[in-house]
Amino acid sequence: MEEDQKRFIERGSHKGKGLAVFTSGGDSQGMNAAVRAVVRMAIYLGCKVFFIKEGYQGMVDGGDNIEEANWSSVSSIIHKGGTVIGSARCMDFKERAGRLKAACNLVKRGITNLVVIGGDGSLTGANLFRQEWSSLLDELLQTSQINKTEREKYKQLNIVGMVGSIDNDFCGTDMTIGTDSALHRIMDAIDAIVSTAYSHQRTFIMEVMGRHCGYLALVTALTSEADYVFIPEMPPPRDWPTKLCNKLEQERTAGQRLNIIIVSEGAIDRDGKPITAEMVKQVVVDNLKQDTRITVLGHVQRGGAPSAFDRVLGCRMGAEAVMALMEATPETEACVVSLDGNQAVRLPLMECVEKTKAVAKAMADKEWELAVQLRGR
Ligand code: F6P
Secondary structure (H helix, E strand, O other), X not given: OHHHHHHHOOOOOOOOOEEEEEXXXXXOOOHHHHHHHHHHHHHHOOOEEEEEOOHHHHHHHOHHHEEXXXXXHHOOOOOXXXXXXXXXXXXXXXXXXXXXXXXXXXXXXXXXXXXXXXXHHHHHHHHHHHHHHHHHHHHHHHOOOOOHHHHHHOOOOEEEEEEEEOOOOOOOOOOOEEHXXXXXXXXXXXXXXXXXXXXXXXXXXXXXXXXXXXXXXXXXXXXXXXXXXXXXXXXXXXXXXHHHHHHHHHHHHOOOOOEEEEEEOOOEOOOOOEOOHHHHHHHHHHHHOOOEEEEEOHHHHHOOOOOHHHHHHXXXXXXXXXXXXXXXXXXXXXXXXXXXXXXXXXXXXXXXHHHHHHHHHHHHOOOHHHHHHHHOO
16 A cells, blocks of 8 residues: 555646646635646646636636646635636526537647546536546547547546535535535624624624535624524424523523524524524514624635635645546546545545435424435534
8 A cells, every 4th residue: 555655746747637727616715726636636636737717607618718837827815715727606507508519629739637626516407527538529420520549548537525515505525615614704703793792782693604504603702602593404493583582581680691592594494484584683672672683794704814724724635636537447436535534535426426415305304313324424
């Protein structure tokens, strides 16, 4: 094993292989660290490396959107939020015609290794692309868009995913790239809220992001001593207004000068209907007459510099993704690089995507215990 590793990381040992990296879906802090690591590890191993700008749209449109990268293209980006190569939610790639154009653009540049950094939708798209690759190339050959030599030379497409999302909503990884930074951003905001709430003896309702996932809300609640939290995976009991008001009153009676309630953006009740910050405020005002304010943090959570954790996470996952691509054989399944107990590991991409989709299904079926269980640790 040690011998293998020594041989594998030899500089220039994968000379001339075409590899491209792109970011897709919502951006997140730490994506740049991952892009940087991919580019530098791939260059170190001898690959010809490309950025695909603006996500799948750039792959479909080609032209200047696919640009060769060098060592210095990724200098001074590790500390930046967002993604310097752009991201988009792309409709064209959902159609075979779009994927056909994308395949042609890759073949013309000799790219047969792809690193996709995005959420479960982006990773599912990548897997489908890989499954179709052979038939796409056949069609390109039949329509004379590529020649026989290109058809043969680029017949194997390897794909590796990394999950970039502040939501921490992907099954199989302990943390997605961006979650830790988002939590830092939320903590700063909530500490500020707490000081003003204390002065005026107010109740604050804070809405945090997480469309279908309560991780940010849950961790925020734990680390800010919140009095109540609403998350999508575990809706509150039907009599939550009474329970909430009792809890708030109890805290005030015990001498607390403020109350904090965290509402996940995707919070729902037991019938699957949204519980909004505005609804919670109404309950508090109507029943307790407390001076109550709402703060919706919004995209502030996704912006700004990445934390040290996300920078390191991006670096480690990026390097591992390149190694996984270089080791891939025609039999190797597309994988996702995940964090498991502080180790970067490779897991079958579609297995993780399926598990993640099963959580959404359990929520849609109102099987709350199952949803929580499927989220995993
Ligand atoms: O998935 C990440 C996320 O930030 C969610 O928490 C949020 O619901 C969504 O993206 C917002 O998407 P958009 O930036 O397209 O409004």
